[in-house]
Amino acid sequence: MFKEKHFAFLDESSKKEIRRAVLKAVAIPGYQVPFASRELPIARGWGTGGLQITLSLIGEDDIVKVIDQGSDESVNAVSLRNLIQETTNVRSTIRTQEATLIQTRHRIPETPLKEGQILILQVPLPEPLRNVEPSEYKTKKLHGEGDYSGAWLKMFEDIMRYGQTATGADHPVCVDGRYVMAPSPIPRFDNPKLDNSPALLLFGAGREKKIYAVPPYTQVVSLAFDDYPFRRERFAGEKCRLTGLSDVYLDELTDETTGEIYYQINDSSYLLEHLNRETEMQTE
Amino acid sequence: MTQWEKPVLTLKNFNKTFGNGCSFCKDKPENLKGGCCPKCRTIYACRDVSLCVYCGEVVGIVGESGSGKSTLMQALYFDSEPTDGEYYLDAYKNGERNIFADSRRQQKWVRNMLLGMVYQNPVMGLKMHFSAQSNIAEKMIAAGNRDVHSMVARGNDLLERVSIPPARRKDNPCNFSGGMQQRVQIAKALANEPPVLLLDEITTGLDLSVQADVLELIQKIQRANRNSILLVSHDLSVIRMLADRTVVMRNGQIIEEGLTDQILEDPQHPYTQQLVYSLL
Missing domain, CATH: 3.40.50.11310 (Bacterial phosphonate metabolism protein PhnH)
Structure with a gap:
């Protein structure tokens, strides 16, 4: 149709x-x-x-x-x-x-x-x-005035509560x-x-x-405070189970039969390409 | 002129109307009924208000509700825009620039750096769902501070001064008592050590012993820092305790001003006389 x-x-x-x-x-x-x-x-x-x-x-x-x-x-x-x-x-x-x-x-x-x-x-x-200003009318004004203390305040509040900025994404x-x-x-x-x-x-x-x-x-x-610099997620030295790569974004997965926790590359096409390249090199 | 002779805050011919006005009420104050035009319902909240505050001076504003006290305070803190008028602060561009005519960004800077405000209702002045520490840091963040440790240290220092116990400093103000909320507001207002404090009915709604605490705190801070304070209240005993000079407002106009003792002991205007004699 x-x-x-x-x-x-x-x-x-x-x-x-x-x-x-x-x-x-x-x-x-x-x-x-x-x-x-x-x-x-x-x-x-x-x-x-x-x-x-x-x-x-x-x-x-x-x-x-x-x-x-x-x-x-x-x-x-x-x-x-x-x-x-x-x-x-x-x-x-x-x-x-x-x-x-x-x-x-x-x-x-x-x-x-x-x-x-x-x-x-x-x-x-x-x-x-x-999350600091519910009114659209007001946030538009804040953007116009370049007043971003609200965004910083949210991070400050996270540091007060959790000791670090808590934005996951x-x-x-x-x-x-x-x-x-x-x-x-x-x-x-x-x-x-x-x-x-x-x-x-x-x-x-x-x-x-x-x-x-x-x-x-x-x-x-x-955005980051001077004494709390911005940090990417770290995976505590864990590696992808299939490729052994570490400087990529990893998914934490659980093996349902053994209950074992393992890590795997999140980007599926990147994972596939890497595996294909490895097989090509082996067949050559 | 020495620093004592030059006003820290000057307001000239300040007007604030709600509504556009009509031919019946424009420039004809005699036609107004209680600050309101009977034909077009335009409210003349403040009419031609001029006042100044000198260094280290506490100026009280009294008047019944609806007399334009809070409208005046909101305009001084840039919460609402004036209809017209001139506003000078000695600490801003040497007191030569009318801040009402400046950009919104400049006004925000003045608000964060040179002024401290304590509202009657803490909901207006505090973010209830952010910790007390964060509320104080908000002013410092707005002033461009990006160092968490120094802000926490300063926050602790201020909360100590207004006697909020360390165990409660990371709690949200919505879980505080009214008096504590008011003290957090005072700490917040002091965060950037502003030369001028604006206090809008700070003790209204608090019980008597807490009122005394808050007033004593204000007095202590004022004596230590020599802040200039503009204090709005309808409670004459608060005015008597704190204010050096008093301004009486009615229907959006200043009807009498003078030394507090003079106003309270020898009121001239009939309304002031009525106000003083109705004091229990």
């Missing part, structure tokens, strides 16, 4: 409006641009922000990759990829280097991104000041020395990848109706 639909599902004027919002977002790095979030065949809060950006940017020559928490094969990633493919007929891939558009939820791929690629992140809560960052931005719930491990990235990073929040962006080669600094 999708074959009869418009290319990339959305009508042209909707796509144009979303592209215009994206352009504005790129022009003001880190600023949340409001846009008219469209109805889609998936529920709001399930990646509609990212999907609308993908659908409005995609062309026939694009190669698309969709991941969900590092995995190309989870139900959400597969469903979103199917929807994009059925309405556009573009090629899809799981190889990060090959893709021109990468839609992702909660992770930035381990393979370094390169120039010309666009990474589109699905964002549930775009407002970094929301979505650790706030300052973009280009101006706007403080929620990097969507990527783990702190991925925060440094935002800084000076050669690829364009776009953030779409469908339920909250906001689009924001980090243009290529933009300075992105994770």
Whole structure:
């Protein structure tokens, strides 16, 4: 039934409006641009922000990759990829280097991104000041005045309570020395990848109706106090069970028969490529 | 002029209206009924208020509810925008720049660095679900401090001064008693050692012994730091205890001002006379 639909599902004027919002977002790095979030065949809060950006940017020559928490094969990633493919007929891939558009939820791929690629992140809560200021009217003013003491206060409170900043994911960052931005719930491990990235990073929040962006080669600094520096997650010397790699983001898994805890690379396509390379080398 | 002769805070011709006004009430104060236009319902909360506070001086503002005291305080702390008027602080650009005409960012800086505010209702001044320590740090963070250890040390120092026991310093103010909340607010107001403190009905709603504690604390701090204080209260005994000079407001206007003793012993304006004689 999708074959009869418009290319990339959305009508042209909707796509144009979303592209215009994206352009504005790129022009003001880190600023949340409001846009008219469209109805889609998936529920709001399930990646509609990212999907609308993908659908409005995609062309026939694009190669698309969709991941969900590092995995190309989870139900959400597969469903979103199917929807994009059925309405556009573009090629899809799981190889990060090959893709021109990468839609992702909660992770930035381990393979370094390169120039010309666009990474589109699905964002549930775009407002970094929301947990200290519930009113949108007021947070907009705070952004305008560059008053980010709320975001710092949250970290200070964490240090008071837990002895360290307790943001598991979505650790706030300052973009280009101006706007403080929620990097969507990527783990702190991925925060440094935002800084000076050669690829364009776009953030779409469908339920909250906001689009924001980090243009290529933009300075992105994770907020941290002078005496409590920013730290990525550490895995206490644990290694991936299958590859033996350690400087990657690991999943903690439990073997259901033995109850043993083991670690494995979270980014599934990176894991697969690494294993394939090893087998190739062995057969040679 | 020596530092004692130059006002620390100067407010000139401050006006605040809620509503746009109409031909019946604009520039015709004689047509107003109790600060309110009977035709267009515009409220003239403050009309042509001018006052100054000198270094180390405590100025009290008294008046019945609705007389514009709190509106005045909110404008001085940039919680609301004035309709018009001029506002100078000696510590800001040598007192030559009208802060009301400056940018919002500058106003925030003044608010964080040069002013300390204690509200009648602690909910206004404190983040109830952040620890007492964090509430005090908020002012220092806003002033650009990014060093946790120094902020914790300063926070402990201030909480010690307002006698919050160490065991409770990491608790949320929503679990504190009213008097403790008020003391945390005072500590917060002092965080950046501002030259001017604004106190808005700080003892209203507290029981008598706690009132005395809070007032004594304010007096002690004022004596030690020589802060200039602008103090709003409808309680004449609070004014008598703290204020050097008193301003009486009614319907948005200053109707009488003078030394506190003078005002209380020999009131001139009929309303002030009524106010003083109704003191139990």
